[in-house]
Amino acid sequence: MKTMTDTVIIGGGLSGLYAAHLLEQQGHDYMLLEARDRFGGRIVSTSLNDESPARVDLGPSWFWPNINPQLSALIEALGITAYKQFSGGRYLVDKMRGAPPQAIDIGYDIMPDTYRLHGGMQSLINGLLEKLPSETRFLNTQVRGITKQADETYLVEYERNGNNGTLSAKHIVFAMPLRLVSQNITFHPALDPALKKAFDSTETWMAAHAKAVLIYETPFWREMGFSGSVNSNVGPLVEIHDASPDINGEPSYGAIMGFMGINGPARKTAGDETLKKLILQQAVRLFGPEAQTPLRVEYIDWYQDPLTATKEDIATSHGVYGINTKDSAHPNILFAGTEASRGYGGYLEGALGAASHAIGAIKNCC
Numbered sequence: 001m002k003t004m005t006d007t008v009i010i011g012g013g014l015s016g017l018y019a020a021h022l023l024e025q026q027g028h029d030y031m032l033l034e035a036r037d038r039f040g041g042r043i044v045s046t047s048l049n050d051e052s053p054a055r056v057d058l059g060p061s062w063f064w065p066n067i068n069p070q071l072s073a074l075i076e077a078l079g080i081t082a083y084k085q086f087s088g089g090r091y092l093v094d095k096m097r098g099a100p101p102q103a104i105d106i107g108y109d110i111m112p113d114t115y116r117l118h119g120g121m122q123s124l125i126n127g128l129l130e131k132l133p134s135e136t137r138f139l140n141t142q143v144r145g146i147t148k149q150a151d152e153t154y155l156v157e158y159e160r161n162g163n164n165g166t167l168s169a170k171h172i173v174f175a176m177p178l179r180l181v182s183q184n185i186t187f188h189p190a191l192d193p194a195l196k197k198a199f200d201s202t203e204t205w206m207a208a209h210a211k212a213v214l215i216y217e218t219p220f221w222r223e224m225g226f227s228g229s230v231n232s233n234v235g236p237l238v239e240i241h242d243a244s245p246d247i248n249g250e251p252s253y254g255a256i257m258g259f260m261g262i263n264g265p266a267r268k269t270a271g272d273e274t275l276k277k278l279i280l281q282q283a284v285r286l287f288g289p290e291a292q293t294p295l296r297v298e299y300i301d302w303y304q305d306p307l308t309a310t311k312e313d314i315a316t317s318h319g320v321y322g323i324n325t326k327d328s329a330h331p332n333i334l335f336a337g338t339e340a341s342r343g344y345g346g347y348l349e350g351a352l353g354a355a356s357h358a359i360g361a362i363k364n365c366c
Helices: 014-026 069-077 123-128 178-184 192-201 265-269 272-287 347-366
Strands: 006-008 029-032 082-084 090-093 102-104 115-117 141-147 153-158 163-174 184-188 212-214 227-230 239-243 254-262 296-301 333-335
Touching: 006 014, 006 153, 006 265, 014 029, 014 123, 014 347, 069 333, 069 347, 163 347, 178 192, 212 272, 227 272, 239 272, 254 272, 265 296, 333 347
Parallel strands: 006 029, 006 163, 090 227, 141 184, 163 333
Antiparallel strands: 082 115, 090 102, 141 153, 153 163, 212 254, 212 296, 227 239, 239 254
């Protein structure tokens, strides 16, 4: 691992990988540092086995081609194909504990223009990784501090596999949630107090959420005339949809995904195994005895991921994004995470937009 580069990108999720991709296209010298043992950030997909290309998403699942032009262009450029979210059939409304759910024929598509990727959103990550030389990207590398030096370059302090190290760079691109930047990184000189306060107040999208996926041999609910979509006031899953991965126009296997309606602290107290049992009980109540024997139950609680959430991330509503991230003391530090985006903040489209803006600023300044 070298000790000097033009640009250091901190964070290897979609925005960080896309920023690296743009710099690679420009022939720019860069290094991408990711604290996790995998790339993708909040994008993570799973399947029945490592060989299967049919994946389901435990992070973001959907995109909307008519309002996500940059994401749609990237999907096309990477040669990834998409399929429409299944929504045919009756919609279940689960209003009261002790009462059976109501099946409703809505008469229209409840999820128009909503698409998933073949191979899951992980296909985006894999496609971008293939464009980046292995010597430019590093896992298990957590940045601890940023120090501005006399020559206006930056000294980046990091910990990698238990060892401390430093490297110098002209530009720093933070491709991570703004709250984590504020709380986990030490700056010399310090960030502007007003900017730090704004970062602390910026909610990390989906950090308060937990998501479950129940995997079955087939999407049996479709044969029962159900869409797989449920709105539940009972829970523990409050919003449920069919997530069966498509292969050549047919489901590869059955999958139901849902968002938890229990807050993060309560989920932590209950424990994952208890919650999985409650989720399975709910699936049986909604879809009948066939739901009793899934091949697997996948569950991820983003609130308990320290590289996503902080203790302040308890709100499940969509935050307000697009704040001014300029700091006069640090003109060459840029912010490319989706929470920094001025458009579609929190979404995948916002991640690409923020990365493009940051790399454009580097290109224009030098």
